[in-house]
Amino acid sequence: MTPTIFYWLKKLSLKVISSKQFLNYSGKNYKTIILVRYVPLQNIFKLIALKRQATNIILMLDDNLLDLNICSELPLLYKLKLFLKIYCYQFLFKFFITEIWVTSKKLGYKVQKKILNNNIKIKLLDLSYPQPQSNKIIYKIAYLGTSSHTLELKWLKPLFEKIQSERNDCLIEIYVDNKWRKFFRDIPRLKMIHPMDWETFYIDTLKRKVDIVVNPIISSKFNSFRSPTKFFDITRLGAVGLYSDLEPFNKFINNNHDGILLKNNIEDWTKEIIYLLDNKKERERLFSNALKRLVNN
Secondary structure (H helix, E strand, O other), X not given: OOHHHHHHHHHOOOOXXXXXXXXXXXXXXXXXXXXXXXXXXHHHHHHHHHOOOOOEEEEEEOOOOOOHHHOOOOOHHHHHHHHHHHHHHHHHHHHOOOEEEEOOHHHHHHHHHHOOOOOOEEEEOOOOOOOOOOOOXXXXXXXXXXXXXXXXXXXXHHHHHHHHHHOOOEEEEEEOOHHXXXXXXXXXXXXXXXXXXXXXXXXXXXXXXXXXXXXXXXXXXXXXXXXXXXXXXXHHOOOEEEEEOOOOHHHOOOEOOOEEEEOOOHHHHHHHHHHHHOOHHHHHHHHHHHHHHHHHO
16 A cells, blocks of 8 residues: 555545454444455455445555556566456456545546446545644654564564554554564554664664663573663663563563563553553653663663
């Protein structure tokens, strides 16, 4: 989904979810479902389950994805992928789709010629670019561990999904290499920063401002010998640190004074993050105590 389409859908106060989130979506109280561009195979079965509830299923297209003839310059593998999708679309047109939204008159004309169901309405969208709200407070939540923290990154994914499903005012930043991009790409408002050398990272932490840094560790023999130096990185960012209540942090952090110690429970971490986001004075108190400790070390 392009940023323009994303903002346009949000402008209409529509609930925007990823294809993976759609698989777990109940569809309760929603009579209209809008599918953007592609429809993964597993989502077709979900549509079958929701067909009785949703009386209006709309496909939104911003490219001519129904015509192989204009794709001669594309790679063979991509053309094969498009060919399979076209057959998938025709199945959807026959049994599910009630309306198609297009982004140009020319595209609408082409789509009308390609679909085999004349009962489907074609609607031309007004895609004037909506301006995002400039006065909206955006909080930053970060994780500073690198791609080697496999267990922690896997643990963090449901936490980030839960936070971003409950809040629309948070940006999450993580330091990961390309192999993690597919793993995290469906989480909204998540920025993936490529890992950097220590000197560059140190300068970066001095320049950037973050509100909350999450620092979970999964219990293991290796992790029990780690040092608590993340405390200093977190404090340089101007952030409050949330730490697992495990070694080495439970022997270093003064709980509820210069950081927060938590059991590795997604609900507990979610509750604490939301509490801190909504309580600026509490964040300032915790950070002030952490800063005093940083200065004195």
